[in-house]
Amino acid sequence: MTQQGPPAQVVTVSDRAAAGTAPDRSGPLAVRLLRDAGFDCDDAVVVPDGADTVARAVLDACGAGARLVVTTGGTGIGPRDQTPEGTERVLTRRLPGVMEEIRRAATREKPGGMLSRGLAGVVDGPGAATFVVNLPGSTAAVESAMPIVLSVAGHVISQLDGGGH
Amino acid sequence: MRSGVVLARVTDDRLDVATHLDAVSNPAAGAVTTFVGQVRDHDAEAPGPVELLDYEAHPDAQRVLESLAARVSDGRSVLVAVSHRTGRVHVGEVAVVVVVAAAHRDDAFAVCRELIELIKTDLPLWKRQVTTDGHSAWTGLEGQPPANGGSTSTTSA
Numbered sequence: 001m002t003q004q005g006p007p008a009q010v011v012t013v014s015d016r017a018a019a020g021t022a023p024d025r026s027g028p029l030a031v032r033l034l035r036d037a038g039f040d041c042d043d044a045v046v047v048p049d050g051a052d053t054v055a056r057a058v059l060d061a062c063g064a065g066a067r068l069v070v071t072t073g074g075t076g077i078g079p080r081d082q083t084p085e086g087t088e089r090v091l092t093r094r095l096p097g098v099m100e101e102i103r104r105a106a107t108r109e110k111p112g113g114m115l116s117r118g119l120a121g122v123v124d125g126p127g128a129a130t131f132v133v134n135l136p137g138s139t140a141a142v143e144s145a146m147p148i149v150l151s152v153a154g155h156v157i158s159q160l161d162g163g164g165h
Numbered sequence: 166m167r168s169g170v171v172l173a174r175v176t177d178d179r180l181d182v183a184t185h186l187d188a189v190s191n192p193a194a195g196a197v198t199t200f201v202g203q204v205r206d207h208d209a210e211a212p213g214p215v216e217l218l219d220y221e222a223h224p225d226a227q228r229v230l231e232s233l234a235a236r237v238s239d240g241r242s243v244l245v246a247v248s249h250r251t252g253r254v255h256v257g258e259v260a261v262v263v264v265v266a267a268a269h270r271d272d273a274f275a276v277c278r279e280l281i282e283l284i285k286t287d288l289p290l291w292k293r294q295v296t297t298d299g300h301s302a303w304t305g306l307e308g309q310p311p312a313n314g315g316s317t318s319t320t321s322a
Contacts, residue, residue: 055221059291059303089221092293092301125303 005038006068006157009061011045011054013073013083014137018048026072026142030135033146037153039068049074054086062090062123062130067157069130070149073137075118083134084117091121091132098133098152102145106136109144116141122160129160166193166268170234172246175226175290185246185264194244194266196273200281202261204254210304213296217255223289226251233283237276243267247280249288 012027027044034041045061047053054071061069074083098120106113118134131153135145172188182199189197204218223229226249234245244266254260263280267273295301 056224059221060223062303063291089219090291090293090303092303123303124301 004040006040007064007066008034008039008041008068008070009045009064009066010034010041010043011047011057011061011069011071012137013047013049013054013057013071015048015080017046017073026135026137026139029139029142030070030072030146033142033150034068034070037150039153044072049080049082051082051086051089054083055089058087058090058123058132062125065128067128067130067160068149068153069123069132070135070146071118071133072135072142075116075134075136077115077117081117084119087119087121087132087134090123091119092124094119094121095131095156096120098148101148102133102135105148106141106144109140113141113144122156131156131160166191166242166244168242168244169238170231170245170247172248173227173231173234174248175222175230175251175288176248177250177252180248180250180259180262182259182262182264185248185262188246189244189264189266191244191266193268195268196270197264197266198270198273198277200261200263200277201259202281203259204256206256208294208304211294211296212300213298215256215294216297217253217295218260219253219293219295219301220249220251220260221291221293222251223291226289229288230284233287234280237279237283241267241272241276243272243276245276245280247284249284249290251290 010027010030012024016022017024031041047057074081116136120133123130133149234247238245246264249261263277265273265277293303
């Protein structure tokens with residue numbers, strides 16, 4: 001019997017997916033990749049674009065015990081793209097290197113990869129701290145970024161719990 | 166006297182006690198109690214001096230505040246005005262105001278006290294404590310919302 005990994009939560013940020021006028025493809029993809037990597041991951045939560053909705057969804061996930069929260073969508077420069085603004089409100093410490101690598105990998109595939117404004121960092125709370133990463137909303141971006149997130153996620157969570165280097 | 170909740174707000178705006186006093190102004194009121202909760206510079210759980218608190222409201226917060234205010238006024242002849250701040254509230258700034266007017270002081274004191282205690286336990290707000298050295302952490306979820314994000318026990322479906 002395999003041991004269940006740490007809890008993770010995916011938050012899909014999309015007006016259209018929240019309204020049901022477009023299917024959410026990137027969220028379920030991120031969920032599948034997290035489950036494949038051994039995380040205990042519920043189905044994606046879908047929220048409309050906006051700093052408030054993102055901040056609350058991330059805090060909700062942290063409060064429910066998630067150790068890793070991956071958001072997808074709302075990181076670009078469109079008028080409704082507010083995921084970084086909402087995430088900035090809840091992060092207590094930034095991990096810029098994670099996004100530097102995600103953007104570097106995405107840009108090798110398409111120049112548009114450098115336009116993601118996503119953030120990565122930590123939400124410290126009264127209980128266990130949570131690793132939070134903003135990914136763009138395309139499935140290609142999720143495919144490209146998830147291996148990078150997963151390459152450090154276990155180490156981040158272990159460090160947050162006071163583990164050694 | 167006319168009774169009920171005249172003002173209940175979860176807001177980013179700076180709070181002003183006078184607005185609340187005006188809201189409950191009534192010729193039949195012989196007693197007005199006020200409770201002002203402000204951000205203090207120290208906390209047992211903080212690693213150092215506190216600089217500010219950053220409140221993030223759960224989507225249910227406004228509805229829950231209205232329902233808590235209605236619950237304490239129910240069956241009593243009181244007027245209630247209550248507001249809770251969200252966003253960044255610095256030391257010395259007002260985070261919550263409760264003002265209650267009643268014909269007599271017993272009701273005014275009792276309802277004011279009951280409402281602030283209910284806000285502390287039941288209003289779903291997240292609170293981030295930022296200390297002067299830059300350390301910050303989200304502290305206990307006041308009025309912790311249910312994990313499914315649905316309605317709370319204070320509201321009916």
